[in-house]
Amino acid sequence: MDFPPWMQRAIQARLDEVSARIEHDPELSRVRGETDEAFEALFASQDVEQTPEYAEWENRYIVRKGIENERLYMQGLRDGIQLTVSLLGQSMLVEKGHESDQS
Numbered sequence: 546m547d548f549p550p551w552m553q554r555a556i557q558a559r560l561d562e563v564s565a566r567i568e569h570d571p572e573l574s575r576v577r578g579e580t581d582e583a584f585e586a587l588f589a590s591q592d593v594e595q596t597p598e599y600a601e602w603e604n605r606y607i608v609r610k611g612i613e614n615e616r617l618y619m620q621g622l623r624d625g626i627q628l629t630v631s632l633l634g635q636s637m638l639v640e641k642g643h644e645s646d647q648s
Contacts, residue, residue, distance in 0.1 A: 563620045573612055580605040 548556070567573060583602035593599050 559624060563617065563624075567613060567616050567620075570616070573609070573616075576605065576609045576612060580609050 580602065583598065583605045586598040587593055587596070587602045
């Protein structure tokens with residue numbers, strides 16, 4: 546099922562809004578800073594993948610991506626539930642309107 550263009554634009558706008566909010570989240574900013582520090586330390590040595598700094602950077606990067614993905618998922622879930630409830634509420638109002646017309 547293809548969504549109408551207006552709905553695709555609305556979904557994209559919401560995704561952009563949520564992504565921007567997550568981008569400015571204080572906890573994520575802290576984690577992002579730690580990841581950047583670990584990444585800079587990574588290139589201080591020659592054999593990058595064998596260093597503890599690489600492992601530290603990799604661990605922090607995975608944590609950061611996990612937090613970002615979790616927040617995007619949860620917001621998407623909330624938005625999806627809210628959209629479903631709204632659409633169901635509208636369809637129930639329409640059905641009640643048709644029942645009243647037939648009475």
